[in-house]
Amino acid sequence: MAVTNFELLLLLGTLSISGFSATSYSTEVSFLQCFSSNLQHPNEASNVLLTTNSSNYSSVLQSSIRNHRFLNNSTLKPQFIITPSHVSHIQAAIRCSKQNGLQVRVRSAGHDYEGLSYVADVPFLIIDLFNLRSIRVDIENESAWVESGATLGELYHKIAEKSKLYGFPAGSCSTVGVGGHFSGGGFGTIFRKYGLAADNIIDAKIVDVNGKILTRKSMGEDLFWAIRGGGGASFGVIFSWKVKIVPVPQTVTVFNVRYTLEQGASKLLQKWQNVAHELDEDIFLHAVLEVADSTTSSAGSNKTVLVSFGSLYLGGVEKLVSLLQESFPQLGLMRENCTEMTWIQSVLYFAGFSTKDSLNVLLDRSTQYKGFLKAKSDYLTKPVSETGLEGLYRILLEEEAPVLILTPYGGRMSEISDSEIAFPHRKGNIYAIQYLTNWDEEDETEKHISSMRRLYKYMKPYVSKAPRAAYLNYRDLDLGRNNNAGNSSYAQAYVWGLKYFKNNFKRLVRVKTAVDPDNFFRNEQSIPVFP
Incomplete structure (x- = not known):
């Protein structure tokens, strides 16, 4: 017409x-x-x-x-x-x-x-896609259809409306859109128990380069494999996902205990590196490193490094304290450090809200910090040495701005093959690092990005090698980029593609070449096509 x-x-x-x-x-x-x-x-x-x-x-x-x-x-x-x-x-x-x-x-x-x-x-x-945000939860069949414009907060809220005994293994930030999060992998506080968000996708709907609507059956298993961890933007417009929701207990337990270097944080972090990935899969125990004010640090300095150990346990406080006193007694966890709550309250807790808030705060798309930021990521297959950690603390104190979020792997993540879906970071990893720095004034941009790059350079000897791996959802153009003209060679894209996807990169290129041979869906780090 x-x-x-x-x-x-x-x-x-x-x-x-x-x-x-x-x-x-x-x-x-x-x-x-x-x-x-x-x-x-x-x-x-x-x-x-x-x-x-x-x-x-x-x-x-x-x-x-x-x-x-x-x-x-x-x-x-x-x-x-x-x-x-x-x-x-x-x-x-x-x-x-x-x-x-x-x-x-x-x-x-x-x-x-x-x-x-x-x-x-x-x-x-x-x-x-913000208008495409409907969510249909089917408790009886333990599944949900979620449109890509919905946020994680909206998904958690909708599940909780139906049942407090189900959840979904995805991230903590309530304003993240499910479209990019799912297609890049998506991990959160229960991924050691249930795997990634992408591991729990059972169908999807995508508009391909020809304008056709495809489902899992019509797109084929190769494309369905690729959009789970390979990034959806390279292959089409994914507008809806069918996911498997997972059971959660009536009671979960959280805690957050903090130690400065002067209080023995370094010894605790060394121990954490060896035990966090070996803990029961019901325990998520991450570590956050940041610079903080100090009144007890060495002479001439008013700053120190603060290490926060935060946890979610899928069960009651008595069992959690017992498990950690056995496997990580150095942490000194006591019952009074812990709080029991429902799983949906833990979603509020890790999103930075009060557990007494109405669940409707999860529907607010304006709550997320908006400022200037830069992030990077790493994976580690062995602990950083004591000497390496001491150097890290010096770097942090010199730069002051960057925060390190250390996320333990193990559990279910070690049981899934690196090639099961396009997301490849599984066995052998003991934890991942997100480096994050943010600032408020535009004229501070160069200073903060340079600071981040110095920190990242320092960590090179201590992280994964051949490749030095990275997580797609922590996008980093420093790793390399494609030509805007869309004619990037396989060799050019391999520089950054190997870091995100390891041995899965070549298969992703084959899928891309089959479904979008003219490379219409492209960006600075999209999957290229073979000549």
Whole structure:
């Protein structure tokens, strides 16, 4: 159905030719005509398509920009933002982007650390999935269909509405979108018991490069393998996931105990490195390193390193204390350090809310920190030596800003093959590190990024090798990037691809070549195609 001149004018709004080249203006008009013509009801276009002159363009664009490094006037803005409320809107956006030479970036909640879901250096549009957020929980069959625009908080909330005895193994941050989180792997406080979010996906719906809607059956097992841990943005637009929800006990237990270097934190961390991955799979015990004020540190310094040991146990406090007194007595855990609660209350706890808050805080998409940040990641297969830790503390005290979050592996993660899904970081890893630094002023950006890179360089001798592995969901463009033209070679992408995907990278390239041979779905770290 052809779009009428009147409908086209409505879409163009107050678009002026001044400031646009004849080519870019022609592309805008052509895309708008195409988009409306590809909808069953062309008048829907004005409800789901925003141009740079739409009154709510800026507010929608900025609503999910979590990293203010990419919120400035020098960053190229998308020519259009598509906010689909039906899968047909995604199909139209893909067809018309191909026809008009526009790249597509897909955003579910904007937590991509390098902004690749909403930033590009070439003409592009954003398909923002925030209107596709329905969740249908089926307790009887222990499953749920979750649309990609939903957040983790919304998923946890919906499960708790149905039953307090079920949960899902995913991350702690309530405003993270399920789309990127699931497709990159997704771990949280119960992944040592149940594996990753991606391990618990049993079906998915994707719009491919030809605009076709595929399910697990029609996409085939190779593509279904790839989108679980390989990143969905390389293969199409995944708009819905079927997941397996998991049982949780009526009572779980949490604690968070803190020690400074002067209080013996280093000895405890050395012990933690040896035991955390060997603990019962019902115990999640991570360690967080940060710089803190001190009144007892060495002369001339008012700073120290604080190590926080935080835990979730799927059971009651008496059993947890007994287990840790046996396997990690040096921690000195006492019953009074612990708090019993329901699993959904533990979701509030690890998301930074009060356990007394209403569960409705999990539905608030505006609660997440919005500032400048940079992150990196590592995997470790053996403990860092005492000398190595001492050097790490010196680096942290010199730089002050970076925080290290150490997440233990083991449990269920050691039982799953590295090639079961595209996520490869399984056996042999004792823990992972997320390095994270954030700041408030743009003019501090270079200082903080340089600080992060010095810390990362220092850790090289102590982490995994050949490759030095990294986690896709902690996106890091320092590892390497593709050409914007989309003609990156396999060898060029292998530099960063091996770090994220290890031996699974070549299979991911084969899948990509089969389903998107012209490399339409691409970004700075998307899976390339074979020549």
